[in-house]
Amino acid sequence: MATSEIQVAEHSLQHHFADMAQQKETSTFGMWMFLLTEIMFFGGLFCAYLVYRASYYHAFVEGSQKMNIWLGATNTAVLICSSLSMALGVRAAQMAKPKLMIVLMLITIMFGLGFLGIKAVEYHEHWVNHEFPGPNFHFETGDPAHPATDPQHTEIYFSLYWAMTGLHALHMVIGVGLVTWIVIAGYLGAFSPEYYSPVENVGLYWHFVDLVWIYLFPLLYLISKKHGG
Amino acid sequence: MADHSEHTDYVGHIIPARIYYMIWAVLMVLTATTVFAATIELGVFNIVLALLIATIKGTLVVLFFMHLRYSTKLTMVTVVASIFWLFILFSLTMTDYITRAWSTYTGH
Amino acid sequence: MATAVQTVERENYLNANYGIKSWLLTTDHKRIAILYLISITAMFWIGGFFAMMIRLELLTPAGDLVSSDTYNKLFTMHGIIMVFFFLIPSVPAVLGNFLIPLMVGAKDLAFPRVNLLSWYLYIIGGITALVAMITGGVDTGWTFYTPFSTTYSNTHVIGAALGIFITGFSSILTGLNFIITIHRMRAPGLTWRRLPLFCWSNYAAAIIMILGTPVVAVTLLLVALERAFHIGVFNPQLGGDPLLFQHLFWFYSHPAVYIMILPGMGVISEIIACFSRKRVFGYEFVALASIAIAVLGFLVWAHHMFVAGISVYAALVFSLLSYLVAIPSAVKIFNWTATLFKGSISYNTPMLYAFGFMGLFTVGGLTGVFLASLGVDVHVTDTYFVVAHFHYVMVGGMVMAYMAGLHFWWPKMTGRMYPEAWAKLSALLVFVGFNTTFFPQFLLGYMGSPRRYHAYPPEFQVLNVLSTAGASILAVGYVLPMIYFVWSLRYGEPAGPNPWNAVGLEWMTPSPPPTFNFDETPVVTWEAYDYEHQPQEEVTVGH
Numbered sequence: 001m002a003t004s005e006i007q008v009a010e011h012s013l014q015h016h017f018a019d020m021a022q023q024k025e026t027s028t029f030g031m032w033m034f035l036l037t038e039i040m041f042f043g044g045l046f047c048a049y050l051v052y053r054a055s056y057y058h059a060f061v062e063g064s065q066k067m068n069i070w071l072g073a074t075n076t077a078v079l080i081c082s083s084l085s086m087a088l089g090v091r092a093a094q095m096a097k098p099k100l101m102i103v104l105m106l107i108t109i110m111f112g113l114g115f116l117g118i119k120a121v122e123y124h125e126h127w128v129n130h131e132f133p134g135p136n137f138h139f140e141t142g143d144p145a146h147p148a149t150d151p152q153h154t155e156i157y158f159s160l161y162w163a164m165t166g167l168h169a170l171h172m173v174i175g176v177g178l179v180t181w182i183v184i185a186g187y188l189g190a191f192s193p194e195y196y197s198p199v200e201n202v203g204l205y206w207h208f209v210d211l212v213w214i215y216l217f218p219l220l221y222l223i224s225k226k227h228g229g
Numbered sequence: 230m231a232d233h234s235e236h237t238d239y240v241g242h243i244i245p246a247r248i249y250y251m252i253w254a255v256l257m258v259l260t261a262t263t264v265f266a267a268t269i270e271l272g273v274f275n276i277v278l279a280l281l282i283a284t285i286k287g288t289l290v291v292l293f294f295m296h297l298r299y300s301t302k303l304t305m306v307t308v309v310a311s312i313f314w315l316f317i318l319f320s321l322t323m324t325d326y327i328t329r330a331w332s333t334y335t336g337h
Numbered sequence: 338m339a340t341a342v343q344t345v346e347r348e349n350y351l352n353a354n355y356g357i358k359s360w361l362l363t364t365d366h367k368r369i370a371i372l373y374l375i376s377i378t379a380m381f382w383i384g385g386f387f388a389m390m391i392r393l394e395l396l397t398p399a400g401d402l403v404s405s406d407t408y409n410k411l412f413t414m415h416g417i418i419m420v421f422f423f424l425i426p427s428v429p430a431v432l433g434n435f436l437i438p439l440m441v442g443a444k445d446l447a448f449p450r451v452n453l454l455s456w457y458l459y460i461i462g463g464i465t466a467l468v469a470m471i472t473g474g475v476d477t478g479w480t481f482y483t484p485f486s487t488t489y490s491n492t493h494v495i496g497a498a499l500g501i502f503i504t505g506f507s508s509i510l511t512g513l514n515f516i517i518t519i520h521r522m523r524a525p526g527l528t529w530r531r532l533p534l535f536c537w538s539n540y541a542a543a544i545i546m547i548l549g550t551p552v553v554a555v556t557l558l559l560v561a562l563e564r565a566f567h568i569g570v571f572n573p574q575l576g577g578d579p580l581l582f583q584h585l586f587w588f589y590s591h592p593a594v595y596i597m598i599l600p601g602m603g604v605i606s607e608i609i610a611c612f613s614r615k616r617v618f619g620y621e622f623v624a625l626a627s628i629a630i631a632v633l634g635f636l637v638w639a640h641h642m643f644v645a646g647i648s649v650y651a652a653l654v655f656s657l658l659s660y661l662v663a664i665p666s667a668v669k670i671f672n673w674t675a676t677l678f679k680g681s682i683s684y685n686t687p688m689l690y691a692f693g694f695m696g697l698f699t700v701g702g703l704t705g706v707f708l709a710s711l712g713v714d715v716h717v718t719d720t721y722f723v724v725a726h727f728h729y730v731m732v733g734g735m736v737m738a739y740m741a742g743l744h745f746w747w748p749k750m751t752g753r754m755y756p757e758a759w760a761k762l763s764a765l766l767v768f769v770g771f772n773t774t775f776f777p778q779f780l781l782g783y784m785g786s787p788r789r790y791h792a793y794p795p796e797f798q799v800l801n802v803l804s805t806a807g808a809s810i811l812a813v814g815y816v817l818p819m820i821y822f823v824w825s826l827r828y829g830e831p832a833g834p835n836p837w838n839a840v841g842l843e844w845m846t847p848s849p850p851p852t853f854n855f856d857e858t859p860v861v862t863w864e865a866y867d868y869e870h871q872p873q874e875e876v877t878v879g880h
Contacts, residue, residue, distance in 0.1 A: 015853070016444035016522070025301070026447050026521045032304050033513045033547060036311040041551035043315045044585050048559070048570055050319055051326055051581055059576075073264050077257060084253040087294045094243050133575070134567035152576040159568040159575075163559065200296075207294045214286045218279035222267035303520065314548050317635055322584045325639065325651040 012195040024197050031201040035208050038171075042212055045164050049219060052160065056153035062141050063157030064223040066131060068122060072221040075118050079210045082111030086179075090203040093196040098186055101199070105183045108206065112176045119169055126158075133159045161220055168216060171209045178202045242299040252293045259286050349752070349849040364449035365852055370435035371750070372456050377431060378819070380422040380463060385812065387415035392774075392805040400792035408791035409476035410492065416479030417470075421501050422463050424735055425593060428600035429511055429546075430459070432742045433539045435750060437515060439843035439850065440533050442524025442859045447517040451510050458507035466500025469493035478789065480590070483571035483582040487563040495564055498557040505550045508596075512546030515539050524842070526861035533841055533865055534623055538603025541627035545592045545599075545634065553589035556582065580646055587638035595634040598698075598730060599627055601738030602669055605691050608745050609673050611839040612688040613680025616866035619672040626665035626672075633662040643714045652711055659709035666702055670695060685837075686760040690741035693768050697733025701726055704779070719789075722782025728775045737767070740818065748832030752848045753825045759817060766814030773807025840867050 017023040053060045089104030130138040137158070139151040148154060182202050185191065191199055263282040271278065292298040297308060350367045353359075360368060390411050394402040403411065434452065438445050446452050469475060475497040477486040486494050519532070519540050560582070562568045569575030571582040610617045617623055639647055639655040673695060682688070704726040707713050717723065748754050777800040782788075786797050793801065835844040840863075846855055863870065 014449075016438075016446075016449065018858075022521065026517055028300070029304060029307075029521065030448060030451075030513060030517050032300075032307050033516060036307055037509050037513075037547055037551045039311040039551075040314065040318075040548055041555050043318055044552045044555035044588075045559075046315070047318050047322055047585065048581060051322065051578070052570070054323070054326060055578075056576070069264060069267075073260060076260050080253060080256045080260065083256075083290060083294050084249055087249045088246060091243060091246065091249070133569060156570055156576050159570050159577075163562060163568055163570075167555075167558075204295055207290050210294075211287050211290050214290065215280075215283050218263055218267070218283050222263065222275075222279055224275060225268055225270070311548075314635065318552065318588055321636065321639070321651075321654075322581075322588075324654055325580070325584065325647045328648040328650040331648065331650060 020194055027197040028200060028204075031204050035204060038208060042164075042167070045160065045167065046215070046219075049160050049164070052153070052156050053219075053223075056150060056156065059150035059153035060157045061224045062148055062150070063139070063154040063161070064221060065141065065225070066126070066129070067161075067221045068125070069221050071118055071122050072217055075115050076213060076217045078111050078115045078118070079213050082108050082115070083207050083210045085111065086203050086206045090196070090199050093186070093191050093199040094193055096193050098189070098191065101191070102183055102186050105179050105186070109176055109179050109183070112172055112179070116169060116172055116176075119165065126161075131158050132162065164216055164220070168209065168212055171212070175202075175206050175209050178205060242296070244293070244296070244299070248293060252289050256286055256289060347847060348851060349847065350852045351751075351849050353852045362453070364445070364453055366434050366438050366446050366449065366452055367750070367850065367852075369452050369456050370431050373426065373430040373434060373459070376456075376460060376463065377423055377427055380418055381815075383467070384415055384418035384423055385815070387411050387418065388808065389812070391415060392808045394791055395793070395801045396805050398793050398795045398798050398801075403791065405791050406476060407474075409478075409789070410470075410474035412789055413475050413478050414470050417466060417475070417497060417501065419731075420479055420593070420597075421504055422459075422466065424597040424731060425508055426459060426504075426511070427597075427735070427739050428604060428742060429515070429539055429542060429596075430455075430507075432535075432604065432739075432746060433515060433600060434511070436746065436843055437518055437536060437539060438522070439846065439854055440536055440841060441519060441522055442527060442842050442855065442861065443518060443522040444853045444855070446514045447522055448510075448514050452514055455507040455510035455514070458510070459504055462500045462502070462504030462507060464500075465503060466497050469496025469500060472496075480586065481557070481560060481582075483560065483563070483577075483579045484573060487560055487569070487571055488574075495561045498561050502554050502557050502561075505554045508546050509550050512543035512550075515543040516547065524859050524861055527842075530621070531861055531863070531865045532624075533603075534606035534617060534620070534627075535600075535603035537624040538599045538601075538606070538627045541631040542596045542599040544628075544631050545596045549589040549592040549596075549635070552585060553593075556585040556589075559585075580642065583642050583645055584639065587641045588635070591638040591641065592631070592634045594727075594730070595630050597735050598738075599630060601694070601735045601742075602627070604738045604742035604745070605673065605694050606669075607839075607841070608687045608691045608741055609676050610866045610868065611745075611837050612683045612685060612691070613677050614868045615676055615680040616864070616868060617672065618675035618678075619668075620865060623669055623672050626668045629665040630662065633658070633665065637662050637709075640709055640714070643711060644718050656709055656711050660706065663702060663706050663709075666698075670699055670702075685744075686755075686757060686764055687741045687745035689761060689764040690737045690744065690767075693764065694734055694737045694741065697729055697737065697771070701729025701731075701734055704729065717782055719787055720782035721778040721786045721788055724788050725775050725778035725782060728778070733771055733775070740764070740767070743818070743822070745837070746843075747822065747825070748836045749843060749848045749850070751826060751829075752832055753829030754832050754836065755818075755825045755829060756821050759821045763814050763817040763821075766810055766817070768814075770807050770809070770811030770814050774804050774811055775807070777801070777804045777807075840865075 012023075013020055014023060017026065085104045085107040089101050089108060092098075092101035092104055126132065130136055133155050137155050139148055139154045139158075141148050179202060182199055185198070259282050263279055266278050266282070267275065269275075291308065297305060350365055360372065363369060363372075390403070391408070394400070394408060394411075396402075400408065434446070470493070473493050475490075475494055476492045477490050477494060481494070481498065519536055523532070559568075559570055563571055567575075569577050571577045571579055573579060606617050606623060637655055637659040639651060640659045643652050643656075704722070708717065708723065708726060744755060744760060781797055781800050781804075784797070786793055832848045834847050836848075837844075842855075842859055842861070843850075845859065
């Protein structure tokens with residue numbers, strides 16, 4: 001190891017850890033524990049979804065048919081690409097390639113903002129169609145041959161849609177902020193193969209947010225194509 | 230134990246880039262598959278298939294992008310525990326909703 | 338006896354730096370524990386004030402002290418403060434934060450800055466909730482049942498829910514820190530089987546914190562969204578099910594009671610071992626019982642909903658599971674009793690509180706089993722029987738354990754002994770006051786007196802007056818330690834590293850400990866509670 005790398009490593013070792021190995025392992029484990037709490041956090045919403053979809057299936061079908069599958073699928077693809085760039089970025093930090101790491105993180109941010117942009121378009125669409133719950137909610141299937149069978153419970157579908165995708169989008173915004181911090185810190189030379197656990201941990205967070213969307217997409221967008229069924 | 234004998238080298242396992250590209254490709258294909266599968270009417274199997282595909286995608290993300298495959302057993306236990314606890318929340322809650330209709334006295 | 342003792346002060350965590358900044362920006366787990374001690378004590382008195390108002394109203398059958406709306410706010414705010422801002426953090430955030438690194442031989446917790454963040458989140462959440470209370474209050478009950486909380490209540494529901502939400506993250510971060518510290522930072526030689534039971538209990542409680550708190554957080558978030566934006570998942574008028582709220586709420590709030598009691602049980606294990614001069618009987622069983630309580634505790638939540646409208650078949654399942662969860666707690670009580678057998682017992686204040694715990698927790702726990710029985714529950718649910726049950730486990734159990742722990746580790750934390758005679762008197766007052774307050778409530782509930790009512794039929798007045806009288810005795814029992822603990826900081830007898838001759842790593846460092854806990858990382862070669870190999874001195878402190 002070069003002298004300058006040893007200095008970076010020792011400078012980063014916190015006093016209550018015996019060595020960098022213990023520190024990194026502890027840091028990674030800590031991040032996983034935090035993600036466990038995030039799983040339970042979203043889990044409450046998924047439980048509500050499960051209960052209401054089981055009880056009001058047709059209302060949910062009709063609600064989901066107002067979703068734009070192509071925008072949703074594009075967003076899924078965007079997030080998968082962002083996970084690729086993030087994974088490659090963490091790898092670049094491991095391999096002492098700070099410039100490459102920064103480029104890949106910037107690409108990740110770009111994908112993240114792309115996701116949020118598409119989401120904003122979708123939200124606007126639903127908003128002007130009175131598909132936001134509350135006093136202005138008004139649901140129509142848009143197909144005169146198949147009028148809404150259960151609009152009251154479709155409002156619940158939309159409540160869950162806005163709550164779940166909204167919470168997810170909030171996590172994306174936070175994620176973009178975290179990756180921006182990594183870019184700045186990386187530019188200032190904070191990371192090295194001996195000390196890159198913040199990069200890895202932000203990566204874990206980012207992949208987790210992708211993971212949530214992997215479930216949200218089929219559950220919200222792809223319930224059924226069949227009308228009245 | 231705290232004697233560091235089971236720690237991984239702190240530089241961490243560096244995964245070849247092509248693995249990441251391969252996983253990315255599989256994920257994209259599975260996304261297309263799930264969209265396509267939703268257009269076919271399979272009745273109750275639609276949801277089963279959709280969740281199966283989502284779980285495969287999720288597993289790949291967790292194992293490879295999130296490095297779980299190269300992490301400690303303790304981390305693996307953490308992930309399994311979270312899935313198990315979600316399962317407790319879902320299943321015990323559903324015992325109520327599924328069986329509510331059993332108590333009605335109309336007809337059956 | 339009352340003269341200040343002049344000593345040359347060695348450097349320790351209290352005098353290492355001075356100034357408010359050194360406290361508010363500290364990352365030392367011991368200082369953070371003291372910060373928590375002060376804030377939690379303040380919350381206890383605020384919650385106690387609401388309790389006093391409740392008991393004053395209930396002196397007379399008529400609702401004459403406060404209006405019914407105000408009374409609703411009083412019991413709501415008493416519950417919210419005591420549950421979320423006192424009971425849940427108390428032992429973990431004060432004693433756990435202080436002791437766990439010491440007990441595992443580490444210099445600090447795994448994430449010291451996260452620890453400080455957790456205190457700030459507690460403060461911000463607490464202030465948010467208090468502001469909601471001061472500017473008009475909340476009247477939904479600490480249980481926030483819908484649709485009253487989401488639609489019909491005219492009080493500061495969102496403010497209170499937000500305060501609890503923020504404090505929930507404080508709890509999550511504390512739990513996270515504990516789990517990782519116990520897994521990854523034990524000293525060489527400290528195997529899981531040599532770990533003090535206090536660590537096992539806090540570990541089990543931390544598991545619950547991590548897994549349960551996020552669910553109540555997202556549920557309260559949904560309540561706030563429903564209230565603010567009419568996103569209605571709990572409102573029947575919008576097709577929602579109020580019972581879904583209750584399922585999600587109790588999924589956390591039942592395990593939450595185990596978050597409260599498990600660390601207290603850990604304290605009791607330490608104290609009974611020390612003051613019997615014996616290893617805890619069935620150490621492995623007590624350790625595993627903690628984990629069993631944590632896991633089984635997640636499977637029983639709908640016993641709070643037996644009469645709410647859930648399916649009777651689901652109720653059967655939850656009733657059976659609720660019986661099961663009593664078993665590991667009973668194992669612990671049996672094992673503590675067996676520890677006392679042929680032990681060399683000393684009757685110091687911590688031990689007196691521990692005895693109180695064992696008796697009162699048993700009563701509270703057994704009455705919980707009554708409530709798990711569907712038929713009995715139909716009769717006594719939402720009556721004072723339930724109120725008495727949970728106060729027996731929470732106050733007779735948990736708060737006694739907290740007092741026991743404060744007394745036991747006070748010399749370690751401050752380097753001073755508390756005055757033993759006054760402490761014994763306070764313990765007696767607490768025990769007498771507690772039983773006088775809450776035992777009548779079992780009777781009231783069984784006879785049909787509903788909870789959360791500000792007025793009651795005249796035939797219940799005698800028992801209510803008795804209960805209020807007991808509450809005033811209990812209050813004195815709590816005020817006295819406030820006074821003598823503060824007194825002891827200046828005038829208490831200086832304590833050495835191990836005034837109780839106890840076994841444990843925390844007793845092998847000076848009192849108060851230096852900032853980095855140990856001069857050298859200890860190497861553990863002895864079993865837990867190795868009292869056989871301790872010098873056979875009796876506990877000599879205290880008269």
